[in-house]
Amino acid sequence: MSADILDGKAFAATIRARVAGHVTRLKDSHGITPGLAVVLVGEDPASEVYVRNKGIATVETGMNSFEHKLPAETPEADLYALIDRLNADPAVHGILVQFPVPAHLSERDIVARIAPEKDVDGLSVINAGLLASGQNAMASCTPLGCLMLLRETLGDLTGKDAVVIGRSNLVGKPMAQLLLRDSCTVTIAHSRTKDLAETVRRADIVVAAVGRAQMVPGDWIKPGACVIDVGINRIPAPEKGEGKTRLVGDVDFASAREVAGHITPVPGGVGPLTIACLLANTVTACCRIHGLDEPEGLTA
């Protein structure tokens, strides 16, 4: 039996359509247009592509996109002044500073400067604390996307045995919090776990977020389990020609798909969900700031 391959691109489109629906309602019923401000410091070419894609996706869902491009040598004080203005701007509901930033700036301090309710990347200490204590938080976009995909695929997650491999602040730890909030029995495994194979083998849900190419083989997977692969690793692909490479996940897709019930591919699995969840978080932030109901189907 071969697993159902979860199409992240298609599901991202579903999330964006939900976002667009909520944006239309916010405009029609409340005269509010959600707005996302993205700040880019410096000229990193990859970052410029990301920022452009975020801007396009934002506008496509009917929201306002505000782009702020600052020179690489921008002093901290000037960046903070901009963040303060965006914090106070009623047309802005989400603020994202594109990382990495130049070395003279502190990512941690930048995140702390953003108003927590507009921290749509969910990176601040306050949002981690709200998430950890079961309150309304902005959840970081990649784990939120994984959660939405799991709910879409499996329905109610209550009582499922979930194993999260990896304990990063960006993915592993918030993922565990989100699964716990949905009443999974959650195990957090990592490099120091004694018997990772056995731990993974118990799981109905496996979220791999370690950053080691193909480290989870198919024979670690419980038959029928749902496997979410957050890893994106570049490995040599001599079969494509000398010096060529390809992207693979943390899971060995070829062997795992023979055992799993559902599995995300890399690329095309979790990756496309991140920007969609950024848009979802912006709509959520907008609703909360205006004291409106949480937008259904978009929040943790």
Place this chain on the structure above:
Amino acid sequence: MSADILDGKAFAATIRARVAGHVTRLKDSHGITPGLAVVLVGEDPASEVYVRNKGIATVETGMNSFEHKLPAETPEADLYALIDRLNADPAVHGILVQFPVPAHLSERDIVARIAPEKDVDGLSVINAGLLASGQNAMASCTPLGCLMLLRETLGDLTGKDAVVIGRSNLVGKPMAQLLLRDSCTVTIAHSRTKDLAETVRRADIVVAAVGRAQMVPGDWIKPGACVIDVGINRIPAPEKGEGKTRLVGDVDFASAREVAGHITPVPGGVGPLTIACLLANTVTACCRIHGLDEPEGLTA
């Protein structure tokens, strides 16, 4: 084989002795006396006993104890004004408002008002976020005490399979974070867990924090496991006479002690550690506020 019964009272004395040692060094080397302020609103008799005991323990370790008793009808603004003064007072390194407070006051807002670095109960959202993101946090006292006891009993916890039963903000969730920080493989189980017996049976470390009398029987315990029982439940004890009661934990002590390697009794296990860890947190807060090294053996 019968388990080693962990003497919480004796270990609490060890922690207090460590605290006293650090206090002496702070006085002798830096001319600093750590200070703990406890605020009591109203006249709940149990709370008055707790506050008095905290004050006695504080002074016994050589620290300054500041008690503030306010009438039950104290307006929120007056309580906040007091907290603001304590936040700004350089002689005060820890602030604790004794809960419960009268109904016109919000515990959540009170905790949020306390400066995070003086929140020695570790209850604030910011401290939950710092803990969840692996930064220097004030960890809530009961889970911190359990962690210290586990380290004292087992040494290095790296790679151990730990199961935390219960997902409360006060115990279960911070306990899981602390065990993860010490590189355990951590499973959080709860009322919706499918097969709790099987989940507990895998664990080298079991922390029970549910609040259901004797719900964990001995045959759920892996032989040799270390069992930490955070529950304190009052049950009828007809054998002591009509209408009499006794305290029991979440673990069935009689059967579990036959299997476990180590086990905490109730009472006399985890209970005494809480005040000791409050004192430990106050010394830690004092060191951090003054930019001194973390006090060894007292922090997460």
